[in-house]
Amino acid sequence: MTHPHAPKPVRPPRVVLGWRESVALPDLGLAAVKAKVDTGARSSALHVDQQWRFVEAGAPWVGFRLSPGLGGAARDVVAPVLDEREVTDSGGRRTLRVFLRTTLRLAGIEREIEINLSDRRGMLFPMLLGRTALARAFTVDPARSYLHGRPPQGDAPASPSG
Template structure:
């Protein structure tokens, strides 16, 4: 078995394919899936396949528009027991010096302290969580834009 990267209960993560150099993420082993806050989303067809476009405001960097192919739509039950149909996509996650592809759903996390929730499916096999620590892989004050995303 390869060694796993230790992460704290909160970390800065990057979603480079979506133009996010840094997003605050809560590491939540109680959540099965990962969620990303979006302010708005819209559907369209590209090459005969369903896609989703979305706008998010990750914090210090202002609003970001992104798009991705839709992988699935599933009902997700949130921590309050509310059921919502959510769009899922696959995207690379960069955290702790490694990059791996994860599945993430788009959600309205307005009012939450973390625009991203990293669930256990994204963590499995690559990360171990130390719930007594946070920001083990650095703190960000202002993220620099990713090359080619301006």
């Protein structure tokens, strides 16, 4: 039990993000990905062109192809599967998606997040950064964008949707 006059623990201030930011996923070899910061989405999603499953040392793994729009030439990446869960998209459609754990680097903060692999072809942002990745470290100012640096130009498909 804490003493009633004991000082409250000091939490570090939360970093303010805009509604869109450039993020790095260094474990996946991605230095700058355009991400829509979406507090309405529980989980984070990353666009992949293809994905396939395999078993390594008795554990489930996923292989996936990252498109040239995510910085450089198309390349294949592999990662251990964390989980498989149903996700409901903004249109109300439920799909079973593979989740993995990876490092997010944003605004000088590095943290482990869960991310699902999705077909976001035709979306303006190849990544959606959901509220579980933001919790306890970030707050969002929806009137601002790219507060922590802009991504390189020409790295996302053109589309009005997000």
